[in-house]
Amino acid sequence: xxxxxxxxxxxxxxxxxxxxxxxxxxxxxxxxxxxxxxxxxxxxxxxxxxxxxxxxxxxxxxxxxxxxxxxxxxxxxxxxxxxxxxxxxxxxxxxxxxxxxxxxxxxxxxxxxxxxxxxxxxxxxxxxxxxxxxxxxxxxxxxxxxxxxxxxxxxxxxxxxxxxxxxxxxxxxxxxxxxxxxxxxxxxxxxxxxxxxxxxxxxxxxxxxxxxxxxxxxxxxxxxxxxxxxxxxxxxxxxxxxxxxxxxxxxxxxxxxxxxxxxxxxxxxxxxxxxxxxxxxxxxxxxxxxxxxxxxxxxxxxxxxxxxxxx
Amino acid sequence: xxxxxxxxxxxxxxxxxxxxxxxxxxxxxxxxxxxxxxxxxxxxxxxxxxxxxxxxxxxxxxxxxxxxxxxxxxxxxxxxxxxxxxxxxxxxxxxxxxxxxxxxxxxxxxxxxxxxxxxxxxxxxxxxxxxxxxxxxxxxxxxxxxxxxxxxxxxxxxxxxxxxxxxxxxxxxxxxxxxxxxxxxxxxxxxxxxxxxxxxxxxxxxxxxxxxxxxxxxxxxxxxxxxxxxxxxxxxxxxxxxxxxxxxxxxxxxxxxxxxxx
Numbered sequence: 001x002x003x004x005x006x007x008x009x010x011x012x013x014x015x016x017x018x019x020x021x022x023x024x025x026x027x028x029x030x031x032x033x034x035x036x037x038x039x040x041x042x043x044x045x046x047x048x049x050x051x052x053x054x055x056x057x058x059x060x061x062x063x064x065x066x067x068x069x070x071x072x073x074x075x076x077x078x079x080x081x082x083x084x085x086x087x088x089x090x091x092x093x094x095x096x097x098x099x100x101x102x103x104x105x106x107x108x109x110x111x112x113x114x115x116x117x118x119x120x121x122x123x124x125x126x127x128x129x130x131x132x133x134x135x136x137x138x139x140x141x142x143x144x145x146x147x148x149x150x151x152x153x154x155x156x157x158x159x160x161x162x163x164x165x166x167x168x169x170x171x172x173x174x175x176x177x178x179x180x181x182x183x184x185x186x187x188x189x190x191x192x193x194x195x196x197x198x199x200x201x202x203x204x205x206x207x208x209x210x211x212x213x214x215x216x217x218x219x220x221x222x223x224x225x226x227x228x229x230x231x232x233x234x235x236x237x238x239x240x241x242x243x244x245x246x247x248x249x250x251x252x253x254x255x256x257x258x259x260x261x262x263x264x265x266x267x268x269x270x271x272x273x274x275x276x277x278x279x280x281x282x283x284x285x286x287x288x289x290x291x292x293x294x295x296x297x298x299x300x301x302x303x304x305x306x307x308x309x310x311x
Numbered sequence: 312x313x314x315x316x317x318x319x320x321x322x323x324x325x326x327x328x329x330x331x332x333x334x335x336x337x338x339x340x341x342x343x344x345x346x347x348x349x350x351x352x353x354x355x356x357x358x359x360x361x362x363x364x365x366x367x368x369x370x371x372x373x374x375x376x377x378x379x380x381x382x383x384x385x386x387x388x389x390x391x392x393x394x395x396x397x398x399x400x401x402x403x404x405x406x407x408x409x410x411x412x413x414x415x416x417x418x419x420x421x422x423x424x425x426x427x428x429x430x431x432x433x434x435x436x437x438x439x440x441x442x443x444x445x446x447x448x449x450x451x452x453x454x455x456x457x458x459x460x461x462x463x464x465x466x467x468x469x470x471x472x473x474x475x476x477x478x479x480x481x482x483x484x485x486x487x488x489x490x491x492x493x494x495x496x497x498x499x500x501x502x503x504x505x506x507x508x509x510x511x512x513x514x515x516x517x518x519x520x521x522x523x524x525x526x527x528x529x530x531x532x533x534x535x536x537x538x539x540x541x542x543x544x545x546x547x548x549x550x551x552x553x554x555x556x557x558x559x560x561x562x563x564x565x566x567x568x569x570x571x572x573x
Contacts, residue, residue, distance in 0.1 A: 062573035095408035112416035
């Protein structure tokens with residue numbers, strides 16, 4: 001009975017040509033992607049790009065008009081309940097039970113999965129330790145700080161020992177200490193073989209955590225790949241940022257010297273593979289602040305989705 | 312593969328998890344809950360039953376307190392489930408997002424509406440039991456042990472009145488919206504379903520009209536059970552309550568789906 005072992009593992013998600021309309025708005029427009037097991041996979045995009053709607057589809061909480069979707073081998077939307085039994089969700093907005101203590105929140109949530117109190121007792125204590133909330137176990141949720149609530153929400157999403165955890169902006173609004181703790185915990189989960197899917201507006205978070213990611217806008221996928229591949233594909237290796245008043249003549253010169261340059265308010269961004277000549281040229285410009293750095297995911301994001309505000 | 316808002320609701324045991332959750336929260340907030348569900352009808356019962364009862368003498372051959380107590384069992388049940396189905400359900404559905412949290416588990420909206428309905432009806436049953444107990448202590452229950460049969464009827468009444476309350480919640484943008492239902496539906500039933508005075512006091516046209524109020528049929532069963540008067544048309548009254556309950560539960564499920572399905 002060893003023949004089966006050669007089979008490639010089932011991807012956690014297989015989406016083909018997913019589309020969903022709200023009236024005239026195409027919230028999700030012909031989305032296809034496949035997410036291998038055991039990875040951290042990111043969805044990046046401006047507000048309104050369709051990220052949250054996509055996550056809701058993966059949970060069987062939003063219908064779709066066209067396409068097909070399999071999560072952990074189950075077809076959606078038919079097997080939504082079976083999917084949710086094996087997936088954990090960390091929603092964007094906290095929805096902990098304010099009347100319960102920290103520990104009671106975990107026990108009660110287990111009940112919604114049909115799990116018995118005795119069966120999860122050990123797991124509840126382990127999750128409290130994982131989220132560094134053991135000392136707060138008897139505290140009412142109302143009295144917790146934002147960071148503690150977020151950690152409890154993450155612990156709660158693990159109560160059913162999920163194979164896949166979906167996190168919708170898991171660190172938005174948190175201080176750096178909490179953010180680093182959460183990153184460490186997510187890395188720990190991934191090392192244990194739990195698949196992670198997350199959305200975020202923090203490019204540093206995506207670069208740190210995600211094995212692969214997609215950049216979305218207007219319901220469509222603009223590109224997909226590892227963070228390094230996306231950076232390599234879409235922007236030059238170096239960025240020179242100028243702050244101060246850059247005359248039109250200087251801007252034109254810089255544009256001719258570089259691969260790409262753009263103005264944003266009082267700042268100018270110069271993208272290039274060869275930074276040295278430009279930096280030498282700028283040495284005399286002492287009324288300008290010159291910042292030289294490696295290009296990152298944020299540059300890719302802005303290049304692909306533009307700098308216009310989304311409101 | 313397309314789901315329909317009108318598809319048949321499923322009844323699953325998962326709904327009990329929500330009943331359990333609501334019970335545990337209720338136990339923590341016991342004080343205010345008891346004042347609302349028990350204290351208020353108790354004051355009505357004593358104030359009107361004893362106070363007004365001294366002025367008006369027997370009604371339908373019963374001391375007024377005895378007459379009123381049987382009506383209050385029904386009306387308090389209605390009021391309790393209406394509050395629960397509107398204010399409390401709205402709190403869990405909108406500001407507190409308790410439903411969102413449950414929807415990320417294998418529970419779905421059918422389970423949630425069923426769980427909320429069972430829970431509200433249990434709270435209604437508790438209100439009914441409290442009034443029955445107080446009335447018995449004041450010697451205002453003349454039907455003997457038969458009066459206990461009023462409780463399953465009150466539970467049925469609670470189930471049937473939770474449906475419209477949850478349906479209103481599915482339409483509500485804020486708590487203020489519930490004023491419509493209370494003023495236009497709950498209060499008229501409270502006044503004109505035979506809780507405070509016998510229906511044969513009403514003009515003939517009104518008497519026909521009040522037969523369309525579900526609470527009238529609940530009072531018509533609970534009063535004879537509690538006072539020992541002969542039961543008439545039991546099957547009809549129960550059928551009206553059950554029918555009203557089934558239709559309103561179904562509508563509640565449909566309206567909640569319309570609001571929350573994405």
